[in-house]
Amino acid sequence: MATDSHTNVLFGLYNDEEDLMRAIESANESGLDIMDVYTPFPVHGLDPIMGLKESRLHIAGFIYGALGTCTAFGVMTWVFTRNWPIIFGGKPYFSVPAFMPITFELTVLFACVGMVITFYTICGMGPGVTNPILDERITDDKFCLAFKTNGLPNGEIDNLKSFLSSTQAAEVHTKMI
Amino acid sequence: MSAVVSPVREPLVTGSKTYHQITEDICAPTERMPGFSFMLGMLFSLLMLGFGAFCMVWTIWKGIGSWDLNRTIGWGWDITNFVWWVGIGHAGTLISAILLLFRQKWRTGVNRAAEAMTIFAVMCAAVFPGIHMGRIWVSFFIFPYPNTRGPLWVNFNSPLLWDVFAISTYFTVSLLFWYTGLVPDLATVRDRASGMRKKIYSIASFGWTGAAKHWSRWESLSLILAGMATPLVLSVHTIVSFDFATSVIPGWHTTIFPPYFVAGAIFSGFAMVQTLMLIARKVLKLEDYITIAHIESMNKVILLTGTIVGVAYLTELFIAWYSGYVYEQFAFYNRAVGIYWWSYLAMMSCNVLSPQIFWFKKARRSVVITFIMSILVNIGMWFERFVIIATTLARDYLPSSWSYYSPTWVEVGDYIFTFGLFFTLFLIFTRVAPVVAIAEIKSILKSGGDQYVGFEAERKKKEALESGEYASQH
Numbered sequence A: 001m002a003t004d005s006h007t008n009v010l011f012g013l014y015n016d017e018e019d020l021m022r023a024i025e026s027a028n029e030s031g032l033d034i035m036d037v038y039t040p041f042p043v044h045g046l047d048p049i050m051g052l053k054e055s056r057l058h059i060a061g062f063i064y065g066a067l068g069t070c071t072a073f074g075v076m077t078w079v080f081t082r083n084w085p086i087i088f089g090g091k092p093y094f095s096v097p098a099f100m101p102i103t104f105e106l107t108v109l110f111a112c113v114g115m116v117i118t119f120y121t122i123c124g125m126g127p128g129v130t131n132p133i134l135d136e137r138i139t140d141d142k143f144c145l146a147f148k149t150n151g152l153p154n155g156e157i158d159n160l161k162s163f164l165s166s167t168q169a170a171e172v173h174t175k176m177i
Numbered sequence B: 001m002s003a004v005v006s007p008v009r010e011p012l013v014t015g016s017k018t019y020h021q022i023t024e025d026i027c028a029p030t031e032r033m034p035g036f037s038f039m040l041g042m043l044f045s046l047l048m049l050g051f052g053a054f055c056m057v058w059t060i061w062k063g064i065g066s067w068d069l070n071r072t073i074g075w076g077w078d079i080t081n082f083v084w085w086v087g088i089g090h091a092g093t094l095i096s097a098i099l100l101l102f103r104q105k106w107r108t109g110v111n112r113a114a115e116a117m118t119i120f121a122v123m124c125a126a127v128f129p130g131i132h133m134g135r136i137w138v139s140f141f142i143f144p145y146p147n148t149r150g151p152l153w154v155n156f157n158s159p160l161l162w163d164v165f166a167i168s169t170y171f172t173v174s175l176l177f178w179y180t181g182l183v184p185d186l187a188t189v190r191d192r193a194s195g196m197r198k199k200i201y202s203i204a205s206f207g208w209t210g211a212a213k214h215w216s217r218w219e220s221l222s223l224i225l226a227g228m229a230t231p232l233v234l235s236v237h238t239i240v241s242f243d244f245a246t247s248v249i250p251g252w253h254t255t256i257f258p259p260y261f262v263a264g265a266i267f268s269g270f271a272m273v274q275t276l277m278l279i280a281r282k283v284l285k286l287e288d289y290i291t292i293a294h295i296e297s298m299n300k301v302i303l304l305t306g307t308i309v310g311v312a313y314l315t316e317l318f319i320a321w322y323s324g325y326v327y328e329q330f331a332f333y334n335r336a337v338g339i340y341w342w343s344y345l346a347m348m349s350c351n352v353l354s355p356q357i358f359w360f361k362k363a364r365r366s367v368v369i370t371f372i373m374s375i376l377v378n379i380g381m382w383f384e385r386f387v388i389i390a391t392t393l394a395r396d397y398l399p400s401s402w403s404y405y406s407p408t409w410v411e412v413g414d415y416i417f418t419f420g421l422f423f424t425l426f427l428i429f430t431r432v433a434p435v436v437a438i439a440e441i442k443s444i445l446k447s448g449g450d451q452y453v454g455f456e457a458e459r460k461k462k463e464a465l466e467s468g469e470y471a472s473q474h
Helices: A017-029 A046-050 A057-083 A096-122 A154-166 B019-031 B036-062 B077-101 B107-132 B136-142 B159-192 B195-204 B212-245 B257-283 B292-323 B326-337 B341-359 B367-394 B409-432 B438-448 B454-466
Strands: A008-014 A034-038 A143-148 A171-176
Touching: A008 A017, A008 A154, A017 A034, A017 A046, A017 A143, A017 A154, A034 A046, A034 B212, A046 B212, A057 A096, A057 B212, A096 B159, A096 B212, A154 A171, B019 B159, B019 B409, B019 B438, B036 B107, B036 B409, B077 B107, B077 B159, B077 B212, B077 B257, B077 B367, B077 B409, B107 B136, B107 B159, B107 B257, B107 B292, B107 B409, B107 B438, B159 B195, B159 B212, B159 B438, B212 B257, B257 B292, B257 B367, B257 B409, B292 B326, B292 B341, B292 B367, B326 B341, B326 B367, B341 B367
Parallel strands: none
Antiparallel strands: A008 A143, A008 A171, A034 A143
């Protein structure tokens, strides 16, 4: 990574998710610009106070699913009515009820595979990807509130530090990632 | 902040755990050298796998003639085992998907291991149709792809082909669902590891950081995958039952098959979860996470589904009589008192009668009874499939073609192969990945931990209130 793309991060580690939520609320009140929040497990109620919108993954899932439906139904129809029509058990070539199980299965398959790939792509994750970690205890029992300090004057950084310690952060650290 | 929880609700995590202790307890088995009991289990599994592999090679080398199948009885142990393993897989999806939709918090203790069980069970199931084809080296013919044989396509109207799609979709979706749930926990293991292990878990954990937006998307993804896995799991065993129900064999050609198969699948799957969990919680020291309350909940599901299966058996008998159709009537008469009467008896006693013991709370909460029951149910459900398949085929329309079937040692060996495969994979899993979903357990700690809920927590709170300390604490 080039030197100029480094991010200086000031972060506080909290021992409890409720301390973290109170800290985020007071950061919002004082108009501080939070870089990100890292937690060991999904903390409910975090999204609204951080102003995170609901994920649109389900829309992507619907589109992938619809694609699966069309693929399955389209291919079966083409094969049995155009490419190689065969009569099975006296059923018509275009036997819609018999096409349903495979249509359903491929709908689910396309939707799930597509959504999972989309999820990892938009999160910047994948096999072998390593993203910078602020503290190794974030996946254990620490709740992290991080501020970006690139280009901030020292006075501002000191303000952020005192904000973190005033909101019961157990530890305050800086890290360049 | 914590939600109002009834004091009568039992805690889901005992031992007054902190977040850090949860990490320590659950990561421990992946970080220490396996003990004697594990090695013994592994040795036993590998022996089964080795003997089974020999029988598999024998089957493929000599052909299906090494089995005792005949013109009359074309499906025997192979398809019985296939349906049995697929059924076992269903409990994992039920726990992880359906209970997630129902917001059942107790699933967090067992969902990870149950899903792993699903994946391994489906792998075992897939072995049997594979070898039953006879020429496994051309097994890719079952997939529709443009080919130089016409192109000759597969029969999209056949339930056997629907099965191919159902099982492969089920396997893929279960794997994705399981692994996506596993990624944050693998990151936990990664952040505790060093050296080579850190590198491996770093690759496996996909660069997870625990950012708020990622968690939000992760939860959204889990919910939608659960929403899709739920109809999927119902469709899979429905389609498996279509393999039988769409034929014109008396005793198979019934509309009750889909719901009856699905209930049976969940029934046997929960029994297998119990077998595995009772051993795992002991060996891996996870009694605080997989508590007696979890076992009791699962026993209730076993009681419910076992009774549904029982009602289905009786309904079948009634409908056979009520239909006035002699072939159907004979099929069921033959099942109950024909040459295979003993397998019908095993099925009825293990599946319908024995689970009734779970009406008693003492039995539901007893580890020993639960373990014995879990084995009985699995035996019973194996016999159910055997009864449906072999017994029905043995006595068809023409008495001149009536026949009898018992397996050869090769068929038994092929079944042992899948046991070896299943237990070997499961034992490896318990040593490389967290067996309990760490992040999910942490997220229910404040509504399910015994320091927060239950009579004990209530008592402590009352004491604190009386001594006037409560106000200063909260």
